[in-house]
Amino acid sequence: MPLISSQLSAAIAAMRALLPLEYPADAIIRRFFRDNAILGVQDRAFIAEVVFGVLRHRFFLEHLANPITPRALVLAYLVKFHGLNLREFDTLTSESEKKWLTEIKAIKIDSFPLAVQAEFPDWLVEKLQNTLSDEQILELGLALQKPAPLDLRVNTFLSKREEVMDALQQEGIEAQVTPYSPCGIRLVGKPMINRHALFLSGKIEVQDEGSQLLGYLLAPKRGEMVVDFCAGAGGKALLLGALMNSKGRLYAFDVSEKRLSNLTPRFKRSGLSNLHVQRINDENDSKVKRLSGKIDRVLVDAPCSGIGTLRRNPDLKWRQSPQSIEELKVKQRDILASAARLLKPGGRLVYATCSFLREENQDIINSFLEKNPQFTVLNATELLSQQKIALDTGEFLQINPQQHQTDGFFAAALQRNT
Numbered sequence: 001m002p003l004i005s006s007q008l009s010a011a012i013a014a015m016r017a018l019l020p021l022e023y024p025a026d027a028i029i030r031r032f033f034r035d036n037a038i039l040g041v042q043d044r045a046f047i048a049e050v051v052f053g054v055l056r057h058r059f060f061l062e063h064l065a066n067p068i069t070p071r072a073l074v075l076a077y078l079v080k081f082h083g084l085n086l087r088e089f090d091t092l093t094s095e096s097e098k099k100w101l102t103e104i105k106a107i108k109i110d111s112f113p114l115a116v117q118a119e120f121p122d123w124l125v126e127k128l129q130n131t132l133s134d135e136q137i138l139e140l141g142l143a144l145q146k147p148a149p150l151d152l153r154v155n156t157f158l159s160k161r162e163e164v165m166d167a168l169q170q171e172g173i174e175a176q177v178t179p180y181s182p183c184g185i186r187l188v189g190k191p192m193i194n195r196h197a198l199f200l201s202g203k204i205e206v207q208d209e210g211s212q213l214l215g216y217l218l219a220p221k222r223g224e225m226v227v228d229f230c231a232g233a234g235g236k237a238l239l240l241g242a243l244m245n246s247k248g249r250l251y252a253f254d255v256s257e258k259r260l261s262n263l264t265p266r267f268k269r270s271g272l273s274n275l276h277v278q279r280i281n282d283e284n285d286s287k288v289k290r291l292s293g294k295i296d297r298v299l300v301d302a303p304c305s306g307i308g309t310l311r312r313n314p315d316l317k318w319r320q321s322p323q324s325i326e327e328l329k330v331k332q333r334d335i336l337a338s339a340a341r342l343l344k345p346g347g348r349l350v351y352a353t354c355s356f357l358r359e360e361n362q363d364i365i366n367s368f369l370e371k372n373p374q375f376t377v378l379n380a381t382e383l384l385s386q387q388k389i390a391l392d393t394g395e396f397l398q399i400n401p402q403q404h405q406t407d408g409f410f411a412a413a414l415q416r417n418t
Contacts, residue, residue: 003078003088007043010036011050015070018051018315025055025315053077055314056145059116064104079105114138119145119314123322124307131358140356143402148311150193151178152185153207153235157242158271161185164204180391180404181212183239202269207235210308210354210399210406214299215239216387217380217397217411218350222247224296229253229339231277234263236301241272252277253288283338295342297349302332304353304360308408311401325359332364340372343416348378352411356400361410365396368414378413 017032018025029051033044054061054077061080065072075093078084079101086101093101109117114134115125118141128137152175154161161183168175173191178184186209187193198204215236220226222245228237231252241250250272254260257279267275280287305325306316336351343349351368353360369375380397384390393399397411 003084003092005092007046008074008092010039010043011047012071012074014047014051015054015074018055019070021315021318024319025052025313050074050077050082052147052314053081055317056310057081057119058314058317059119059121060109060112063112063116064107075101076104080107117141119317121317124317127322127325127357127359131356139402140400143400144310144314144408146311146401148208148401148407149405150187150190151207151209151212152187152193152204153181153212153239154183154185155203155205155238155242155270156183157246158201159198159203164198167198178209178212180389180406181209181216182387182389183242184209184212186405200269202266202271205235205238205266207239208407210404210409211236212239213384213389213391213397213399213406214301214350214352214409214411215243216389217383217413218297218299218348219383219387220244220248220250220297224248225291225294227251227253227291227295227298227339227342229283229298229300229335229342230302231263232256232259232301234260234266234275234277236299237263237275238266238270238272240299241270241275244274246272246274248274250275251291253280253285255280255282283335288338288342292341293344295344296347298339298342298347300336300339300349300351302335302351302353302360302364304328304332304355305357306354307356308354308400308410311407325357329359329364332360333367336364336368337371340368340375340414340416345416345418347416349375349414349416350411351414352397352409354407354409356408356410361412362396365412365414374418375414375416378415380411380413383413 014032018028029048054073057077061073061076062068064076115122118138120141125137154164165175174188175185178186193199220240220243226240228240231237231254234252237252252275260277260279263277278287305320305328306313310316340349377395379395381392399406400408
């Protein structure tokens, strides 16, 4: 379909609204669409693809544009990455813009510095160089520049994966089972799944396969007492409830009323009855303290930099900084220490982040173990094998988009021995 003037103008307007990045990009775009309700479905899809595409390639695009304006970024993206032919711009651009677009079409990305090729800020490259080679950093960066697939989690309390696969295929929706998660399905393309009968009936939820694996690493059993310590909108809590077959008691804690309110309709759809949603003021809330020493399993999906989700949230590259990482590390240590106090002897805790940074992951675990000798690390590969999941990343779960086609996740499983 040829590019039309109104689409180009709308994409530039959306880019202009987005660029200060004072809020998460998806929230800004939702507000833009709300303020421009006249836009059709195809226009919205085009605009979303373009603005998030610009964010994925912004470091490179800013090296091409002078001055750096929303219009220049959009035009450069459409020519360099969206695959539009220069002829399609004949009536939409000035002669000087045509000349500039012709020049940038020929520019090779691999002639630029590593940070530009990988689309990482300099500070992030420096941190990654502590654990990765430049070649590995580039491989990671290129993988994170690709849009994420749409993964589903089958609610095994209400349905089986085979039944959902059959229903999708009968409707002509292309899908395949995920290679690791026993309840995951990966769709081909991006159908409007949130209006599908399977979604509305609670049989499926949208959830990245990597996120699903955290539930299997925790492996809660029927009848146990379980806590999802940083539940957010509750995707992992709902998975844990299904793994428990709605037997036992499952607490979903979070400090954000807004995030927990998003869990309410999902909980209603899920058919579960064992989930207890509770807002807490902080990790030392009295609601937490009264459960001390009583819990069988705790999941800590800790607040983190989110670097592992750049396929979905490319704006995080500008919304995080070395200072914000330092602040997050304090939170991570405090939350892990508080969550660990919930466990009874023999209990299991899974600490997880969607980050590749050692200082948010292994360093947090090592610091905790030094202060808490009653805990030991369980081998993540062996725990997953017990769940019939063949995925060997060593002692810790460490998955990434270039090797596993998931978001980037780290997880450590700890056991309290006494």
